[in-house]
Amino acid sequence: MHPRDRTINEGPEYVVQTTDFLIVFLYNVKRKLLKEETMPEKYTEISKAIVDGEDVMAANLVKEALAEGLPPLDILNQGVVAGITKTGELWKANEYFLPDVILSADAFKAAMIPLEPKLKEGAQGKKAHKFVIGVVQGDMHNLGKSLVMALLQSAGFEVIDLGIDVPKEKFIAAVREYKPAILGLGAYMSTTMLEMKDVVAELKKQGLRDGLKVMVGGVPTSQEFADEVGADAWGKDAMVSVEKALKMVGGKNG
Numbered sequence: 379m380h381p382r383d384r385t386i387n388e389g390p391e392y393v394v395q396t397t398d399f400l401i402v403f404l405y406n407v408k409r410k411l412l413k414e415e416t417m418p419e420k421y422t423e424i425s426k427a428i429v430d431g432e433d434v435m436a437a438n439l440v441k442e443a444l445a446e447g448l449p450p451l452d453i454l455n456q457g458v459v460a461g462i463t464k465t466g467e468l469w470k471a472n473e474y475f476l477p478d479v480i481l482s483a484d485a486f487k488a489a490m491i492p493l494e495p496k497l498k499e500g501a502q503g504k505k506a507h508k509f510v511i512g513v514v515q516g517d518m519h520n521l522g523k524s525l526v527m528a529l530l531q532s533a534g535f536e537v538i539d540l541g542i543d544v545p546k547e548k549f550i551a552a553v554r555e556y557k558p559a560i561l562g563l564g565a566y567m568s569t570t571m572l573e574m575k576d577v578v579a580e581l582k583k584q585g586l587r588d589g590l591k592v593m594v595g596g597v598p599t600s601q602e603f604a605d606e607v608g609a610d611a612w613g614k615d616a617m618v619s620v621e622k623a624l625k626m627v628g629g630k631n632g
């Protein structure tokens with residue numbers, strides 16, 4: 379067919395297609411504009427401060443965001459988590475090296491200081507289920523755990539933090555002492571993740587596994603791995619971890 383005849387022979391269809399395209403195009407422009415409007419610039423600034431490793435700036439921006447009345451959970455997800463996630467991507471792409479990542483991690487921690495009490499506020503006055511959490515022996519990564527803790531607290535859990543590089547004996551002692559509803563184990567390296575298996579086995583050996591839920595998480599873990607070590611659940615990210623934890627305690631705290 380000659381191109382000149384195209385609009386004649388395919389007239390109505392062609393017009394409909396063009397109109398459809400225009401509608402979709404305008405709809406996308408509107409969505410983009412709306413998104414930019416509803417996404418306060420503060421979140422981008424917080425995220426950038428974390429990526430750049432500017433700890434004082436990151437903490438100040440979070441304080442400003444809170445003073446402006448922005449929701450703490452949105453500051454966490456759209457500012458702080460977005461920043462540290464970007465750092466992780468830059469590291470993966472070999473654009474960031476260890477010193478950059480350390481600076482970024484420090485900025486992340488600084489940003490969490492003013493945010494954590496605000497996240498906890500929503501949970502006050504509730505009868506909390508206990509969640510003991512720790513990073514397994516040999517592993518010093520703690521950013522992922524901090525995020526999970528912040529969201530668990532905001533969902534009303536009483537979180538007992540055993541810290542990083544935790545030997546299995548300490549996990550066992552904490553389960554005896556606090557009698558938590560859930561024990562959370564974090565591991566971030568393929569070399570340390572097998573520690574989780576030992577902790578679960580020791581819990582069983584000491585008769586502490588019944589009535590206790592075990593949840594695992596961290597970069598190299600997966601649902602398959604969680605099943606393999608005998609955990610009850612895998613926390614893919616902080617949000618999913620909290621959703622699963624709430625489900626395990628019957629839906630809510632308080």
Ligand code: B12
Binds near residue numbers: 520567617
């Ligand atoms: C930041 C970082 C560091 C920082 C840690 C700072 C800190 N205070 O934590 C520093 C620079 C100190 C560091 C050191 C090292 N690191 Co490092 N590090 C990273 C990096 C870039 C990001 C990790 C991170 O914090 N991510 C952001 C958080 C928010 O995400 P996340 O951890 O996945 O957590 C989420 C989920 O997993 C889940 N979750 C996390 N924890 C838990 C716990 C529970 C209970 C649940 C339910 C869920 C859950 O929820 C979280 C939030 O959504 C990763 C690369 C990567 N792509 O992950 C490497 C990485 C983990 N590191 C790695 C290595 C090798 C090291 C070093 C050995 C490097 C070295 N040569 O010295 C040392 C190890 C020291 C030690 N013994 O632990 C490797 C591990 C490789 C492996 N073998 O598996 C990685 C994967 C990088 C790589 N691709 O090579 N690291």
